Amino acid sequence: MISRRDFLQVSMAASALVGASGFGNWGRLAAQQSLTQDQLLQFDTFGNISLIHITDIHAQLKPIYFREPSINLGVGGNKGHVPHITGADFRKAYGIADGSASAYALTHDDFSSLAQGYGRVGGMDRVATVINAIRADRPDALLLDGGDTWHGSYTCHQTAGQDMVNVMNALKPDAMTFHWEFTLGSERVNEIVEGLPFAALGQNIFDSEWDEPAELFKPYKFFDRGGAKVAVIGQAFPYMPIANPGWMFPEYSFGIRDEHMQEMVDEVRAAGADVVVVLSHNGFDVDKKMAGVVTGIDVILSGHTHDALPEPVLVGQTHIIASGSNGKFVSRVDLDVRDGQMMGIRHKLIPIFADVIAPDPVISKLIDEQRAPYADQLSEVIGKTDSLLYRRGNFNGTWDDLICDALLSEREADIAMSPGVRWGPSLNPGDDITREDIWNVTSMSYGAAYRSEMTGEFIKVILEDVADNIFNPDPYYQQGGDMVRIGGMGYRIDITKPQGERISEMTLLKTGEKIDASKSYVVSGWASVNEGTEGPMIWDVVEDHIRKQGTVSVTPNTSVNVVGA
C-alpha cells in the first residue's frame, strides 16, 4: 500500500526526471542545430501502461505554423497559474531557454523569426511516426483522441469529416470523445459513430428528451493492459448546445454532470478498474475543478482549451495532462499500475516538429488521397500577407482583425464580430494566403456572415454575456473560448467585475463617438448559433477582401483596454 506522501514523491520524481531529460536539453540541442527525431522521441519506458494523447486536431492533416497566445488570463483561483501564464513567465516556470525549440513550440515571442529556423509543426503523418515509435516501445499503448478532430479544414468541410475519419482510423485509436464533431449535425455524427472501429465515449452525452445516457455513446470502456485493468471514461464538451448551434443536434444534451462522473468512477472501480483515466473535452480549468470534486480519477487527459503543458498538473491525486492543439503535440504518459493502484507516472509532451520527425509514408499517401480531389481549390493563392497572422489570445488576434476588416468592408457594417474560437493555424510575414489557409481559420457548418442592426445596449449585452463565459471566476461557468473579436469598435473590460459591469467605454472607431445604448448600428458577424442565419459564407467574404487587397497588412490592435489582469 502506497501512502499519499510516497505517491506524491514518486510522481514528482517522475516529472522532474522528464523535466530535466526532455525539456532542459532541447534549447541547447537546437542551438547546436542538432534537434533530431530520436531526441524528440527519447523516453525511458516506464511502468506497465502507456497512454498516447492527442486532442483538438481541428482537421489539420498537414504541417502548419501555430503561434501560442501572448495573453491567456486566468481568473479567481486560477489567476497566474498554468495554463494562464504566457511568454517569458511560461519559459521561466518550466526552465525553457529563450529562442530554444521549446520556446518556439510553447510561447509566442519572436514567433516569425523562430519559425524560419524551426519550421512547421504537426502533420498527421508525423504524428503517425511518433505513435508508431511509442508502439514499438509498448505495443499495446492506448491511443486516445480528445475530440475536435472532424472539424476545421476545407477538405473536412467538403467531406463532412470523412477525410479525418479515414486518416484517424488508419492510426487505430482506442477511444475518442467529442465537441465540434456534433456541428456536422446529429444524423452525420450518428452515421460515423455507428461505423467507428473504436470506442466513442462520453459519460455526459445524454438523450435530451429523456435526460438519460445516450445509447450510441458509452460512458466508459475497459482495456486490459500490462496486467492491469484500465478504465477510460469519456467526457464530451459540456456546453455544446450553448456554444455551438443546438438545433443541429437537438436529440442530445450534455453538461458537466460531475455527479454522474462520480457514479461512473465508482462503477468502474467496483468492477475492478486498477486505474481510471478520463478522456476529457472539458477545458483545463473545468478539469481542474472536476478533479477536486470527483474522487478516484488517476489521470485526466484534458482538451478543448488548446493548452500545451510540459508537465502534468496535480490536483489531489489526479494528474491532468494538456496536449495542445492542431496536431502540434502528442503526449506520452507511462503509468506504473500495481495492486489496483497507480504507483507512478512519467510524462512527455512531444512537439511535432515537421522538419525533424519523418512522415510515415503510409499515412502521407492516405492524406494525399483525401486531398487529391480538391488539390486545385486548396492551393489557389488568393493573396499575400505582410504581417504575422495568428488567432490565439483572449481579446484579439491578427487573423480575426483581418476577418473583421473583411466584414466591415465587404458587408458595409459599422461594427464586426468574429467568434472567439481557439482553432486556426498561423501564417508568417511574406507567406502566400491560399484558399486552404482561409478555410483553416473559418470553416464550419454554420459560417454564414449575417448583417443586421443592433442597438448599443444589445451589443453591450452580447459582450457582457461572452465575457462571463470566459471570466466567470467559477470554472464550471466558463465555456472555454476567447472573447468575441470586435472590429470597428473599441471598449474597456475589467475582468474582475461581475457580469453586466465588465464592459465600458464602448467607442465607434470610425467617428470616435461613444456607443449610444438606444441607437442602432449595422453589425456584421459570422458563426451565429441561431437557426436560419442568412448571408454569404465567411470564407467567401474573406477571400473577396484579400483578393482586393492583394497583399494584406494588419496593424497592431489597441482598441481593447484590459483592466484587472
Add this chain to the structure above:
Amino acid sequence: MEFSRRETLGLALGAAVMTVLPLRVSASIVDDRIAEFTGGADMADTGIELTAPEIAENGNTVPISVDAPGATAIMVLATGNPTPGVATFNFGPLAGSQSASTRIRLAGTQDVVAIAKLADGSFAKASAAVKVTIGGCGG
C-alpha cells in the same frame, strides 16, 4: 444571424432583464413563500441534494432533480422568475424514496432553491445557480 428586427428586440429585452435587474427579481415573494413553508424555522444546508445544470441548454426547459432522504415535502422555487413557485412534492409514509425530477422554465440567470421538510420537523435547503446565456463562441 437572421435577427429579424423583432427577434433582435425580443432577445435584447430578455437579455436586458437578465443582466440589468438583480438576480432575485422577486425577493420578497421568495422570502414569503419560504416563511410560509418553514414557519420561519432555521434551515440546515445538508440533508437535501438539488441537481441542476450550471448553464441551461434551453432556459425554457431546464431539467432539475431533488433528493432528500426522509423528507415529507420538498418545495422548489425559481427565485428569479416572475412567479417563483415551481412545485411542492409531498411524500407519504409509504414513499420508496423522497426524490423527484422535473423540468422548469427559467426567465434568466438565477438561483433555484429547494427546501425539504424532514420527518423530525426540521428543514434543509439547497441552492443552485443556473445561468441562462445567449450562447455563441466555443473554442
